Amino acid sequence: MAEYKWPDADKRTLIGKRISRVDGPAKVSGRAKYSYDINPPGMLWGKMVRCPYAHAKITAIDTSAAEKMPGVKAVQIVQDVGSEISWIGASIVAVAAVDEPTAMDAARAIKVSYQQLPFMAVDTDPKLAGEFARPANSNSQGDTDKAFSEADTVVEGFYGVPMITHCCLEAHGSVMEWTDDKSVLAHLSTQAVSGSASNIARPLEIPAGNVTVKQDHVGGGFGSKFGPDDWDITAARLSKKAGKPVKMFNERDAELMVAGARPSAYARVKVAVKKDGTLLGWQSESWASGGLGGGGSPPLPYIFNIPNQKKQHTAIVNHVGPQRAWRAPSHPQGCLITMSALEDAAAALKMDPLEFVIKNLDLAGARAQVYADEFKIAADLIGWKKNWHERGDKTAGPIKRGLGLSLHTWGGGGHPSDCDLVVQPDGSIELKMATQDLGTGTRTTLMIVVADSLGLPLEAVKLSIGDSRLPASGGSGGSTTIAGVSSSARRASLDALDLVFAKAAPALDAKPEDLEAVGGMVRVKSNPSKSMTWAQACAKLGAMPITVRGKNPGPGNLGSQGVGGVQMADVSVDVETGIVRMNKMVAVQDCGLIIDLKTAESQVYGALIMGICYALYEEKVTDARMGRMLNPNMEFYKLAGIGDVGELVVHMMTGKGYDERGVIGLGEPPVVSPGAVISNAVANAIGVRVPTLPLSPDRVLAALEKKGGSNARI
Amino acid sequence: MHDDDDNEAKEKGSGLSRRSFLKVSGISLSVPLVMGHRVIKAAGAELKVYGPGKVALTLTVNGKKYAAEVEPRVTLLEALRGELDLTGSKRVCDRATCGACTVIVDGKPMYSCSVLAIEAQGKAITTVEGLMQGDKLHPVQQAFIDNDAQQCGFCTPGFVVACKAFLDKNPNPTPEQVQRGLGGNLCRCGTYIGVRAAVLQAAKGGR
Numbered sequence: 008m009a010e011y012k013w014p015d016a017d018k019r020t021l022i023g024k025r026i027s028r029v030d031g032p033a034k035v036s037g038r039a040k041y042s043y044d045i046n047p048p049g050m051l052w053g054k055m056v057r058c059p060y061a062h063a064k065i066t067a068i069d070t071s072a073a074e075k076m077p078g079v080k081a082v083q084i085v086q087d088v089g090s091e092i093s094w095i096g097a098s099i100v101a102v103a104a105v106d107e108p109t110a111m112d113a114a115r116a117i118k119v120s121y122q123q124l125p126f127m128a129v130d131t132d133p134k135l136a137g138e139f140a141r142p143a144n145s146n147s148q149g150d151t152d153k154a155f156s157e158a159d160t161v162v163e164g165f166y167g168v169p170m171i172t173h174c175c176l177e178a179h180g181s182v183m184e185w186t187d188d189k190s191v192l193a194h195l196s197t198q199a200v201s202g203s204a205s206n207i208a209r210p211l212e213i214p215a216g217n218v219t220v221k222q223d224h225v226g227g228g229f230g231s232k233f234g235p236d237d238w239d240i241t242a243a244r245l246s247k248k249a250g251k252p253v254k255m256f257n258e259r260d261a262e263l264m265v266a267g268a269r270p271s272a273y274a275r276v277k278v279a280v281k282k283d284g285t286l287l288g289w290q291s292e293s294w295a296s297g298g299l300g301g302g303g304s305p306p307l308p309y310i311f312n313i314p315n316q317k318k319q320h321t322a323i324v325n326h327v328g329p330q331r332a333w334r335a336p337s338h339p340q341g342c343l344i345t346m347s348a349l350e351d352a353a354a355a356l357k358m359d360p361l362e363f364v365i366k367n368l369d370l371a372g373a374r375a376q377v378y379a380d381e382f383k384i385a386a387d388l389i390g391w392k393k394n395w396h397e398r399g400d401k402t403a404g405p406i407k408r409g410l411g412l413s414l415h416t417w418g419g420g421g422h423p424s425d426c427d428l429v430v431q432p433d434g435s436i437e438l439k440m441a442t443q444d445l446g447t448g449t450r451t452t453l454m455i456v457v458a459d460s461l462g463l464p465l466e467a468v469k470l471s472i473g474d475s476r477l478p479a480s481g482g483s484g485g486s487t488t489i490a491g492v493s494s495s496a497r498r499a500s501l502d503a504l505d506l507v508f509a510k511a512a513p514a515l516d517a518k519p520e521d522l523e524a525v526g527g528m529v530r531v532k533s534n535p536s537k538s539m540t541w542a543q544a545c546a547k548l549g550a551m552p553i554t555v556r557g558k559n560p561g562p563g564n565l566g567s568q569g570v571g572g573v574q575m576a577d578v579s580v581d582v583e584t585g586i587v588r589m590n591k592m593v594a595v596q597d598c599g600l601i602i603d604l605k606t607a608e609s610q611v612y613g614a615l616i617m618g619i620c621y622a623l624y625e626e627k628v629t630d631a632r633m634g635r636m637l638n639p640n641m642e643f644y645k646l647a648g649i650g651d652v653g654e655l656v657v658h659m660m661t662g663k664g665y666d667e668r669g670v671i672g673l674g675e676p677p678v679v680s681p682g683a684v685i686s687n688a689v690a691n692a693i694g695v696r697v698p699t700l701p702l703s704p705d706r707v708l709a710a711l712e713k714k715g716g717s718n719a720r721i
Numbered sequence: 722m723h724d725d726d727d728n729e730a731k732e733k734g735s736g737l738s739r740r741s742f743l744k745v746s747g748i749s750l751s752v753p754l755v756m757g758h759r760v761i762k763a764a765g766a767e768l769k770v771y772g773p774g775k776v777a778l779t780l781t782v783n784g785k786k787y788a789a790e791v792e793p794r795v796t797l798l799e800a801l802r803g804e805l806d807l808t809g810s811k812r813v814c815d816r817a818t819c820g821a822c823t824v825i826v827d828g829k830p831m832y833s834c835s836v837l838a839i840e841a842q843g844k845a846i847t848t849v850e851g852l853m854q855g856d857k858l859h860p861v862q863q864a865f866i867d868n869d870a871q872q873c874g875f876c877t878p879g880f881v882v883a884c885k886a887f888l889d890k891n892p893n894p895t896p897e898q899v900q901r902g903l904g905g906n907l908c909r910c911g912t913y914i915g916v917r918a919a920v921l922q923a924a925k926g927g928r
Contacts, residue, residue: 027866027867027869028866028869028871030874031865031866031869031871032858032862032866034871034874034877034878035849035858035862035863035865035866035871035874035877035878035881036809036849036850036852036853036858036862036878037807037808037809037810037848037849037850037878038809038850039874040808041808041811041875043808043811043812044802044808046802046803046806046808106792106803107795107799107803108792108794108795174909175909176811176813176819176821176873176875176876176907176908176909177811177813177873177875178813224873224874224875225873226811226873226874226875227873227875227909227910229909258815259813259814259815259816445872445873446871446872446873446874446910447872605869606869608869609869609872609912609915610872612911612912612914612915613872613910613911613912614911615911616908616911616912616913616914617909617910617911620911640814640816640818641813641814641816641818641819641907642814642816642818646907646908646909647913648903648904648905648906648907648913649899649900649903649904649906649908649913649916649917650900650901650903650904652911652913652914655914
């Protein structure tokens with residue numbers, strides 16, 4: 008019986024090394040097929056007619072003109088007359104036609120009439136929201152009044168972050184095809200290959216087992232692609248009517264309007280501190296919005312369990328489109344609000360925020376020592392001691408430089424994951440699992456785990472993922488994939504070794520438990536010269552391949568949860584133009600045992616860049632009078648370019664003290680801090696808090712104008 | 722459009738005005754569904770007129786000639802993806818912002834989402850599929866792999882093509898030139914650090 012653990016550091020041949028992603032050649036050559044790239048023979052194009060009003064009731068739908076157009080093969084009503092529609096861009100009617108231009112023309116020929124209803128599109132002030140503002144929760148601990156009366160200093164501030172969108176480069180959508188009258192082949196762009204089949208089957212009223220979801224590659228998800236969405240089901244209905252495959256993907260404007268957004272969050276905060284920096288009390292009135300759901304309730308205060316707290320949160324229900332999970336739901340908002348307030352408190356005390364944070368780390372829970380260790384490394388990497396100054400760069404000239412810091416946490420844990428490991432009598436290996444690779448390196452890590460476990464080179468492992476007919480594995484969200492899939496693959500590998508060893512042992516005149524698989528050989532641990540090749544050992548299996556089912560959860564502690572990371576940023580701000588430039592950003596991150604250092608680091612680099620995007624550029628701008636997103640395109644929904652991100656340094660905490668925890672996911676944690684880090688660096692540079700993200704030139708200039716007065720501005 | 726469209730067009734000798742184009746469009750509704758272009762005289766110049774309806778076109782992509790039939794409004798990007806099944810070039814912003822559709826046309830990088838397919842006829846078009854030589858990756862492609870300049874990979878083909886075109890023009894770029902020269906491609910996963918390193922590696926490695 009195998010002992011289910013990871014190999015010791017000195018026995019790892021691939022785990023923890025820098026391995027290039029195995030699907031790299033397919034991606035750089037354009038051969039990688041995304042769902043958007045699937046063009047089956049006879050395929051029709053689907054186009055959606057979308058609601059032009061933020062809140063409305065449908066009074067009439069006339070599809071007759073479209074139906075008569077040459078080339079139109081099917082029309083499908085998504086929302087019937089009488090339906091209440093709650094955001095601009097919502098799906099109303101769809102058409103399928105022989106090609107995209109014809110489908111576009113047909114969509115334009117469909118007439119829908121609406122009765123407009125009252126709506127709300129403001130989320131910046133609960134008072135303006137009236138009946139749309141709903142008290143969500145309030146709680147307290149300790150004696151807040153006493154803490155504030157005994158404080159040496161009370162610091163007040165207002166902080167917030169607007170809604171942003173996921174802006175996946177591959178839009179949401181699918182190619183849907185009926186393979187017989189009761190079976191669907193769905194080429195879906197998704198973060199959840201296994202979980203989507205039943206969600207497609209249910210509305211189509213066919214057995215879940217009749218739906219096959221296939222996806223080789225996905226062009227970004229970030230939490231927004233756990234569908235299927237109504238347009239995917241609609242594509243399937245159109246396909247059924249027309250008897251042909253139908254491709255329907257969001258246009259870019261729809262993608263930014265309706266395919267998900269991260270909720271906003273705002274808060275008025277009071278912090279009570281002692282002269283020496285000890286945190287005594289926290290009071291916050293926060294609010295958030297993310298559409299009809301009312302947004303998330305950000306964890307406040309973030310990480311620091313301040314002994315005396317009084318908190319009240321309001322949900323603003325509005326008509327700006329649907330919210331969806333966005334990397335580390337609620338954490339970036341909670342982190343920005345908390346770490347801005349704490350930095351402001353440190354600045355009021357004229358204390359170095361690094362010293363302030365370290366002083367209060369006893370409130371930071373289980374990862375306190377990790378944060379302390381990480382802060383030391385980050386401070387060295389960014390030159391904190393040398394470069395930090397009190398709030399407000401006093402040097403002459405318009406360019407002001409500043410440093411900021413923050414810290415973050417995330418849970419993770421491994422999701423449920425099944426896999427089949429097939430070992431053939433000729434020694435060839437295949438791992439089958441209905442997981443997906445979001446570009447995080449899931450394929451690569453799975454092959455590393457199997458190859459390292461079986462003592463084989465990476466190329467010896469054949470991997471099949473991205474097909475719902477394979478053993479089920481969880482959706483990729485919440486940083487749960489790597490711990491789930493690697494644990495399941497490791498267990499399968501160890502069980503397969505047991506079976507192979509049992510067959511090979513007699514020939515090597517040894518007991519199965521005395522064998523090991525190293526360098527393509529199966530050999531006796533105490534006498535490595537007694538060996539046979541992997542293929543020779545597998546030949547002992549007989550004529551039939553063996554299939555081993557790996558599972559997560561399962562025996563042994565292969566995965567874990569709960570990580571801590573810290574980040575620091577060095578920025579320059581031009582106080583004449585309000586433009587913020589990134590000089591350097593440092594991330595120090597733990598994630599337990601790292602399977603592939605190269606793709607792990609890439610994920611942290613990517614998180615820093617995504618963080619720079621939302622700290623400096625991203626905002627879903629909605630017109631309050633129309634409820635319409637004003638920037639549903641990539642000219643005005645800004646992302647950072649290659650020249651906007653400065654120098655980035657990533658340091659992974661690995662080795663003793665970390666590896667023993669097992670594998671922990673990395674998708675969410677490093678994207679939490681950047682908003683706070685950069686906001687703090689800007690405040691340190693220009694001497695005043697810019698209260699809300701993104702730190703765009705107009706916001707920076709407005710904050711400078713108000714310098715010395717109240718900084719409460721939206 | 723102004724009322725003096727016709728006059729403006731005549732003065733500049735730029736050919737077909739919007740008004741005469743509309744007249745032509747009206748006439749051609751009675752022609753068969755698929756046809757090549759016709760030549761008409763407008764404002765004293767001979768002009769090719771396409772569509773509406775599908776027209777036959779020939780594209781030279783990665784050294785091969787392809788025939789297709791598309792409406793004149795179809796972009797080069799959609800012709801590549803839909804008609805030729807060359808799906809390496811991606812549609813993302815669809816309006817010349819993000820660079821995911823970058824191809825090389827007569828030696829210059831272009832956003833294929835913003836070029837009409839009919840306008841790309843007679844030009845040498847290179848897509849990401851045309852960079853490999855047999856089974857051998859182009860040095861830029863190899864450098865993208867070595868430096869992990871990709872995550873989800875949806876921006877990657879456009880970025881690879883843009884880097885190739887950039888290095889053709891700037892064989893020994895400085896890091897500053899890389900950041901300026903590749904500012905026309907956007908990535909959502911955040912692979913820029915890898916891309917910077919990849920371009921410098923490919924530059925050193927010679928192409």
